[in-house]
Amino acid sequence: MIFITGASGFVGGHLVDDLLSRGHKLRCLVRSEKKGNLLSARGAEVIRGDITSPETISGVLGPEDFVVHLVGIIQEKGSATFRSVHVEGTANLVSEARRARVKHFFYQSALGAAKDSWSGYLKTKAEAEEIVKQSGLGYTIFRPSLIIGPWDGFTKKLLDMIKLSPVMPIPGHGGAKFQPVYIRDWLRCINKVIDNPAQFLSTYDIGGPEQLTYKEIVETLARSAGREKIVVDIPMGFMKMSAVFLGAVLPLPPVTLDQLRLLESDNICDIRTIESNFGFKPMRLAEALREFIKPAN
Numbered sequence: 001m002i003f004i005t006g007a008s009g010f011v012g013g014h015l016v017d018d019l020l021s022r023g024h025k026l027r028c029l030v031r032s033e034k035k036g037n038l039l040s041a042r043g044a045e046v047i048r049g050d051i052t053s054p055e056t057i058s059g060v061l062g063p064e065d066f067v068v069h070l071v072g073i074i075q076e077k078g079s080a081t082f083r084s085v086h087v088e089g090t091a092n093l094v095s096e097a098r099r100a101r102v103k104h105f106f107y108q109s110a111l112g113a114a115k116d117s118w119s120g121y122l123k124t125k126a127e128a129e130e131i132v133k134q135s136g137l138g139y140t141i142f143r144p145s146l147i148i149g150p151w152d153g154f155t156k157k158l159l160d161m162i163k164l165s166p167v168m169p170i171p172g173h174g175g176a177k178f179q180p181v182y183i184r185d186w187l188r189c190i191n192k193v194i195d196n197p198a199q200f201l202s203t204y205d206i207g208g209p210e211q212l213t214y215k216e217i218v219e220t221l222a223r224s225a226g227r228e229k230i231v232v233d234i235p236m237g238f239m240k241m242s243a244v245f246l247g248a249v250l251p252l253p254p255v256t257l258d259q260l261r262l263l264e265s266d267n268i269c270d271i272r273t274i275e276s277n278f279g280f281k282p283m284r285l286a287e288a289l290r291e292f293i294k295p296a297n
Helices: 010-021 033-042 082-100 120-133 153-164 183-195 214-224 236-249 257-262 273-278 285-292
Strands: 002-005 026-030 045-048 066-069 104-108 139-144 168-171 203-206 231-234
Touching: 002 010, 010 026, 010 033, 010 183, 026 033, 033 045, 066 082, 082 104, 082 120, 104 120, 104 183, 120 139, 120 257, 139 183, 153 168, 153 214, 168 214, 183 203, 183 273, 203 273, 214 231, 214 285, 231 236, 236 257
Parallel strands: 002 026, 002 066, 026 045, 066 104, 104 139, 139 203, 168 231
Antiparallel strands: none
């Protein structure tokens, strides 16, 4: 049995469909009845619970379970803080996994995770990694760069902007580098772990075969959508001031100061990491986009 947290998200949704198509039995932890019903309709067993409330996950795991822990947030809202979700939630799930002596524990971290990071997101991802590593369980940790694919939030947000705006605004100069990886390639990697967890008892950076600047990613996406536009650099100072203001007046602002600062730092790894560790060449960005972006007529 494969036990999944975060099954209703972008990565989790693709993983559920992929694993069910391969004949795996799934048990998914969800907070929402609506999302639970959708997962049940697809063929997964559903358990209502929340990793930030340990009493709701007590006794949900067994010794034959392969745990896939995908829950994560990129923006804080109310009580759902980076610390409560990434650190405390992971500690709660690891505690239950240790009690059950599960078969294997997979954790989805993030490329650039570091305990001394200025970013609350990356700092708490690193702290969660340490909880998994010190658990005594057999574990695998993925540290992916930007994951793209059908209905991913990053691509959707940029496409909406490309369609509506006469120009393509870029925060700062858009010079920070990223390493987009296609969801299908991420799925190939995790399936290798599920099939043979004993071969993947480590932490793996997950990145595509290209190191592209943010501006290059946006331009490639615009070309794929058939909507090439003039790129306009927006001063980062102005963007940060706007983010601070919007954060003060909106419960869920369109962009946060933390997210803008992440756009100023490279988020890359060895371009051969997937080929070296998982034995195949991942797709380049333009090739991946052609699979799920339809050009405008």
